[in-house]
Amino acid sequence: MAGFDGKFIEKIIEKGLFLFSLASIVFIVFIMLFIFFEALPGFSQMDLLGTKWAPVEGGKFGVAPLIAGTLLVTLLSLIIAVPLGISTAVFISEVAPQEVKLFLKSAIELLAGIPSVVYGFFGLIVLVEVLRISFDKPTGESWLAGSILLGVMALPTIISVAEDAISSVPKGFREASYALGATKWQTIWRVVVPSALTGITVAIVLGMGRVIGETIALMMVTGNSAIIPSPLWNVFSQIRTLTSTLGIETGEVAQGGIHFHVLFSLAFLLLVITLAVNWIANYSLNRLRHGNNHHNNKEKMIFELKNAINGNSESETKNGRKLNEEMKRNILSSIMDFHLRKFEDLQNRISRMLPSRLTQKIAFSMLTLSTLVVLFFLGSIIFYIVSNGLGAMSLEFLTQFPKDIGRAGGIFPAIIGSFLLVGFALLMAIPIGIGAGIYLAEYSKDNIFTKAIRNAIECLNGIPSIVFGLFGLAFFVLYLKLGISLVAGSLTLAMMVLPTIILTTKQSFKATPMEWKEGSYSLGATKLQTIRRICLPNSLSGIITGAILSFERAIGETAPIMFTAVVFSGRFLPDSPLDPVMALPFHLFVLSTSVPNSNHNAYGTALVLLMIVIIIHFAALHIRRKFKGRE
Amino acid sequence: MIIQAKNYNLWYGLKHVLKNINIEIEEKKITALIGPSGCGKTSLIKSFNRMNDLIECSRTGGEIIFREKNILDRETDVVGLRKSIGMIFQKPNPFPMSIYENVVYGLRIDGENRKGELDSAVEKSLNRAALLEEVRECLYSLGTALSGGQQQRLCIARVIATKPEIILMDEPTSALDPIATAKIEDLMNELKKHYTVIVVTHNMQQAARVADYTGFMYLGELVEFGKTKQIFEKPKNELTENYITGRFG
Numbered sequence: 075m076a077g078f079d080g081k082f083i084e085k086i087i088e089k090g091l092f093l094f095s096l097a098s099i100v101f102i103v104f105i106m107l108f109i110f111f112e113a114l115p116g117f118s119q120m121d122l123l124g125t126k127w128a129p130v131e132g133g134k135f136g137v138a139p140l141i142a143g144t145l146l147v148t149l150l151s152l153i154i155a156v157p158l159g160i161s162t163a164v165f166i167s168e169v170a171p172q173e174v175k176l177f178l179k180s181a182i183e184l185l186a187g188i189p190s191v192v193y194g195f196f197g198l199i200v201l202v203e204v205l206r207i208s209f210d211k212p213t214g215e216s217w218l219a220g221s222i223l224l225g226v227m228a229l230p231t232i233i234s235v236a237e238d239a240i241s242s243v244p245k246g247f248r249e250a251s252y253a254l255g256a257t258k259w260q261t262i263w264r265v266v267v268p269s270a271l272t273g274i275t276v277a278i279v280l281g282m283g284r285v286i287g288e289t290i291a292l293m294m295v296t297g298n299s300a301i302i303p304s305p306l307w308n309v310f311s312q313i314r315t316l317t318s319t320l321g322i323e324t325g326e327v328a329q330g331g332i333h334f335h336v337l338f339s340l341a342f343l344l345l346v347i348t349l350a351v352n353w354i355a356n357y358s359l360n361r362l363r364h365g366n367n368h369h370n371n372k373e374k375m376i377f378e379l380k381n382a383i384n385g386n387s388e389s390e391t392k393n394g395r396k397l398n399e400e401m402k403r404n405i406l407s408s409i410m411d412f413h414l415r416k417f418e419d420l421q422n423r424i425s426r427m428l429p430s431r432l433t434q435k436i437a438f439s440m441l442t443l444s445t446l447v448v449l450f451f452l453g454s455i456i457f458y459i460v461s462n463g464l465g466a467m468s469l470e471f472l473t474q475f476p477k478d479i480g481r482a483g484g485i486f487p488a489i490i491g492s493f494l495l496v497g498f499a500l501l502m503a504i505p506i507g508i509g510a511g512i513y514l515a516e517y518s519k520d521n522i523f524t525k526a527i528r529n530a531i532e533c534l535n536g537i538p539s540i541v542f543g544l545f546g547l548a549f550f551v552l553y554l555k556l557g558i559s560l561v562a563g564s565l566t567l568a569m570m571v572l573p574t575i576i577l578t579t580k581q582s583f584k585a586t587p588m589e590w591k592e593g594s595y596s597l598g599a600t601k602l603q604t605i606r607r608i609c610l611p612n613s614l615s616g617i618i619t620g621a622i623l624s625f626e627r628a629i630g631e632t633a634p635i636m637f638t639a640v641v642f643s644g645r646f647l648p649d650s651p652l653d654p655v656m657a658l659p660f661h662l663f664v665l666s667t668s669v670p671n672s673n674h675n676a677y678g679t680a681l682v683l684l685m686i687v688i689i690i691h692f693a694a695l696h697i698r699r700k701f702k703g704r705e
Numbered sequence: 706m707i708i709q710a711k712n713y714n715l716w717y718g719l720k721h722v723l724k725n726i727n728i729e730i731e732e733k734k735i736t737a738l739i740g741p742s743g744c745g746k747t748s749l750i751k752s753f754n755r756m757n758d759l760i761e762c763s764r765t766g767g768e769i770i771f772r773e774k775n776i777l778d779r780e781t782d783v784v785g786l787r788k789s790i791g792m793i794f795q796k797p798n799p800f801p802m803s804i805y806e807n808v809v810y811g812l813r814i815d816g817e818n819r820k821g822e823l824d825s826a827v828e829k830s831l832n833r834a835a836l837l838e839e840v841r842e843c844l845y846s847l848g849t850a851l852s853g854g855q856q857q858r859l860c861i862a863r864v865i866a867t868k869p870e871i872i873l874m875d876e877p878t879s880a881l882d883p884i885a886t887a888k889i890e891d892l893m894n895e896l897k898k899h900y901t902v903i904v905v906t907h908n909m910q911q912a913a914r915v916a917d918y919t920g921f922m923y924l925g926e927l928v929e930f931g932k933t934k935q936i937f938e939k940p941k942n943e944l945t946e947n948y949i950t951g952r953f954g
């Protein structure tokens with residue numbers, strides 16, 4: 075024991091953790107370089123303005139339809155998701171009673187946990203049909219279908235980030251507004267929402283990142299014709315995005331040919347776009363955080379001032395320090411100024427309003443309505459899959475091998491394959507992620523280097539899963555000659571979930587109260603002892619939650635494994651890590667897009683996937699509650 | 706004399722927090738440090754067990770002599786030092802563990818795991834911290850569930866268990882109500898039979914009530930130091946007098 079805690083060991087461990095935290099920088103640089111060099115021969119072949127994408131027939135690489143497709147799908151998705159998402163966020167944060175709020179929050183989390191391929195499957199089976207019949211079109215596979223589906227998929231991101239921003243508007247602002255006789259709705263519309271505007275913008279940008287990077291769901295519902303809609307607002311036109319192109323063609327193209335390199339050029343383009351979007355989001359998020367501190371400071375100042383005026387010594391003992399007279403006077407005048415201006419402003423604004431009762435009624439009904447729409451989406455997805463999937467569910471379905479190209483038999487190898495893929499991925503990502511998280515929270519100093527690591531993690535977090543898939547193919551499968559195999563897929567997934575694990579570990583370590591650490595140090599504990607005995611137990615629930623969320627995300631992903639690890643139909647379980655495996659999301663994808671008359675088993679597969687995600691999700695919730703209860 | 710600062714200086718970055726401090730602390734006595742906010746009282750006691758190390762970019766000059774050695778030296782075993790010089794904080798900070806585990810924390814990190822040793826340390830420390838009777842029945846419930854005053858006495862017991870020579874207290878009663886405060890003050894009087902106590906306080910009456918020696922600090926300097934009675938009744942320095950009579954603060 076004494077030897078273990080020696081100074082030398084402490085140093086070694088610190089250096090080890092440092093190396094782990096370097097991993098994210100190495101990965102991001104490596105991914106970018108590798109894709110860049112694979113893309114290099116393709117750049118000159120790419121015709122940015124060309125409207126004909128015909129790589130096989132004519133060797134024409136006009137990417138305009140693909141870029142147009144990506145932009146149009148994104149635009150329409152946001153038009154659908156932003157109003158819905160923000161109204162729902164306002165409803166959750168400001169209007170809903172406590173129990174409803176908790177219910178809605180977990181519903182939104184669940185919506186976020188549903189795998190893309192399940193969304194895609196629902197889109198293909200239900201949404202596309204609904205569109206076809208209601209608008210009397212030959213097919214419902216269209217830009218509109220893609221955008222509605224992606225809009226729903228972006229909702230959880232938009233709602234949760236926006237809700238956070240709205241909830242963190244200081245209470246004092248609301249009170250000031252109520253005190254002037256404003257109604258609840260006036261307060262929300264004139265004070266709360268404008269104050270949370272930066273956060274809401276970030277929510278939209280992050281939602282946009284989610285939309286741009288999505289592959290599999292889009293491939294299933296947009297028809298995938300590389301055409302620019304004509305006229306440009308023809309939402310029933312088929313469409314094809316950058317991501318779908320990568321998803322469709324990468325698996326079929328001759329490796330090393332021009333087409334192959336052009337696909338990497340597209341991937342590089344996509345990478346640059348998403349990194350830019352994420353960078354903007356993170357930049358404003360950081361600024362927002364500073365802004366929030368500002369609010370808090372102001373509130374604290376007001377609080378201290380009130381006490382000082384009332385001759386109350388509460389603030390003195392509470393903060394352990396006293397404002398001296400001059401400071402008091404300065405603060406007093408600045409706050410008076412600030413408030414007078416704010417009050418006048420408010421009064422002007424409020425007097426311009428309509429009869430307030432009526433407006434509030436209308437507004438709240440709208441908010442409730444959009445929340446119901448969001449719940450309707452969630453409800454119908456779950457209802458369709460559960461009600462149709464239950465018929466396929468049986469012990470044989472879970473324990474047997476597929477027959478008749480998946481139409482009959484079971485999905486046993488896919489279940490095993492999915493768990494193997496994700497299990498190995500986590501086995502690799504968890505130690506590195508926790509190590510890096512601990513280093514960033516406890517050891518790193520605030521310098522350029524730490525900043526670089528932080529940025530690298532954020533970038534890694536923002537890379538679309540399909541780009542991970544391409545990188546995995548080029549590096550693990552081809553360059554390292556691992557072939558399409560369990561290990562190549564797990565490595566790819568591990569890189570993808572690493573940032574989540576790092577960030578959750580870091581956050582939970584940072585949440586350890588400073589007093590406990592001080593207490594431990596003052597009793598003569600070393601840094602390592604403090605980390606092990608005080609910080610680690612305290613952060614365990616957060617770390618486990620992070621790992622479980624990573625599991626949830628990784629098991630539903632199709633794009634990273636489709637070129638690196640999976641086969642559609644395997645008669646046997648893998649003998650070694652170098653064998654390919656079956657996996658649930660890929661199985662569902664192929665069944666629903668390429669095997670006619672396989673709906674029965676496709677529903678079953680979707681249900682199994684959904685159940686796994688739901689069970690894992692509730693396990694995470696349970697763990698969090700249990701730890702909370704113990705504290 | 707047990708610990709002594711000689712021409713001690715402390716900087717946080719460019720800020721000169723403590724200027725030429727010279728102070729000698731008597732063994733098994735209570736020494737109080739008083740002075741307005743930001744005068745450096747807390748920084749000074751945190752220097753005695755090198756807790757200032759936790760603040761990035763802190764620098765020191767001069768010497769602090771403990772057991773005939775300058776503890777500011779690079780070679781100082783900071784971990785060992787903190788076991789000899791324990792600390793109580795402004796806000797009670799029990800760990801989120803049972804009362805029992807809180808008390809034995811310092812022993813466990815030294816690798817002491819024998820049940821007998823731990824049990825007797827718990828009994829003795831809680832007894833000395835005047836907490837044993839109140840918690841005898843619930844040693845295994847959470848330390849954080851106790852009342853504020855009990856938590857603070859638990860923190861004192863936790864320090865006692867590591868067998869310190871000096872106990873530093875950083876405004877130990879500022880978060881407590883008057884009754885809990887009185888209990889801690891009584892306890893301090895008991896503690897000085899075995900330990901040297903250095904206490905930072907905002908409360909001048911508290912210094913007058915419990916301390917044998919008092920130092921008045923202002924703007925990073927130790928303005929006056931002497932027997933408590935002398936400081937409060939016949940201060941030599943005009944600043945001290947103004948502060949004590951409430952003319953500024």
